[in-house]
Amino acid sequence: MEKLISFIIPSRYLENVRSFLDNIEQTISDPSQVEVLIKLDDDLPESRPFIEAEVNKRPFDIKYIITPRLEGIFSVWLPVEQLFFMSSGHFIQILSDEPRFKTKHWDLILQKYKKFFPDDVFRLRLSSMKIANYATHYECTFRPDSFPIYTRKWLELTEGAGNCWGSDAYQQCVAFHFALGPGSYFNFYREGGHCRDVVVHEIEMDGLEFGVGVSPEDQVVRHKRNLKEWNRLTSHQMQEHFSYLARRMYCYMWAYTNQIKEFKLITKEHRRTISIVDREGKELLEVSYAVQRLVVYSQNLLRKVLTLPRIKASLMFRKLILWASK
Numbered sequence: 001m002e003k004l005i006s007f008i009i010p011s012r013y014l015e016n017v018r019s020f021l022d023n024i025e026q027t028i029s030d031p032s033q034v035e036v037l038i039k040l041d042d043d044l045p046e047s048r049p050f051i052e053a054e055v056n057k058r059p060f061d062i063k064y065i066i067t068p069r070l071e072g073i074f075s076v077w078l079p080v081e082q083l084f085f086m087s088s089g090h091f092i093q094i095l096s097d098e099p100r101f102k103t104k105h106w107d108l109i110l111q112k113y114k115k116f117f118p119d120d121v122f123r124l125r126l127s128s129m130k131i132a133n134y135a136t137h138y139e140c141t142f143r144p145d146s147f148p149i150y151t152r153k154w155l156e157l158t159e160g161a162g163n164c165w166g167s168d169a170y171q172q173c174v175a176f177h178f179a180l181g182p183g184s185y186f187n188f189y190r191e192g193g194h195c196r197d198v199v200v201h202e203i204e205m206d207g208l209e210f211g212v213g214v215s216p217e218d219q220v221v222r223h224k225r226n227l228k229e230w231n232r233l234t235s236h237q238m239q240e241h242f243s244y245l246a247r248r249m250y251c252y253m254w255a256y257t258n259q260i261k262e263f264k265l266i267t268k269e270h271r272r273t274i275s276i277v278d279r280e281g282k283e284l285l286e287v288s289y290a291v292q293r294l295v296v297y298s299q300n301l302l303r304k305v306l307t308l309p310r311i312k313a314s315l316m317f318r319k320l321i322l323w324a325s326k
Helices: 014-027 047-057 078-088 106-111 153-159 167-180 216-235 238-256 294-325
Strands: 003-010 033-043 061-067 089-096 123-126 149-151 197-199 262-268 273-278 283-288
Touching: 003 078, 003 106, 014 033, 014 047, 033 047, 033 078, 047 061, 061 078, 089 123, 089 153, 149 153, 153 238, 167 216, 167 238, 238 262, 238 273, 238 283, 238 294, 262 283
Parallel strands: 003 033, 003 089, 033 061, 123 197
Antiparallel strands: 089 149, 123 149, 262 273, 273 283
16 A cells, blocks of 8 residues: 655664654644654664564554664665665655654645656655755755655656665755756756756754764764765766666656656666667667766866865864864
């Protein structure tokens, strides 16, 4: 049975999980429309009895996995992917254990957004960054929309939430290339580019800020890992990967618009293209997901040169806070 929404939450803080479940129970109109999928760490012996008790007493479905912690937050994408494939929601929201709904009966509002676009390729933005625009691919990494609500079709076409501990940054990069359209940076008129980010004002949440209450030591570690991950996400290899995922969405939408019921998306890596092939094997459309190397390399080089002093100053400031807190 399809649920209205699936919440995916990796956590090791059981009281935060309990508080989130309380919030869902207190604010929802129809509990049968919701499921919560939770990842807990196996180094906490109290995890299993806690979650089993919650499963038995809550009016909505709870699914869970208890797995090794590995690198903690930096490897959180692994259980998130696993939980996504266990989910059944029409909408998917990937959260930390801190956000809470402020709007009562938010599920009745969310229900109105089903099929907002008939092809079901879109996402809903609720955070303080919900009206932000992005001029460069680098912006997507450090100021993405926090915890958007995706349609299942969006995440299926992007092959899951992504191999990044910040799925919001990963998917923001996909949305950026989706807006560029086929031809990437050389598509000057943005032909075939799409913006499917829907701003939602009626549903309010708090706790959408990232890393609240993190210790000074962890802040330094996270900042260093952030810089490393941002460099990876802005590399040409990853930018072309995001373009590939965006072109999958483009092709699906083209097939939907042209009322093609049965088709396959075929990737030709040697040509860096995606094709729509009908059930008779006829190729109906081929689009390139190639990204111009010179544009990405030059933007990355300029950004690193101009932001290096700021990065060094930020690290020094965080280390100073760490020293002062001891």
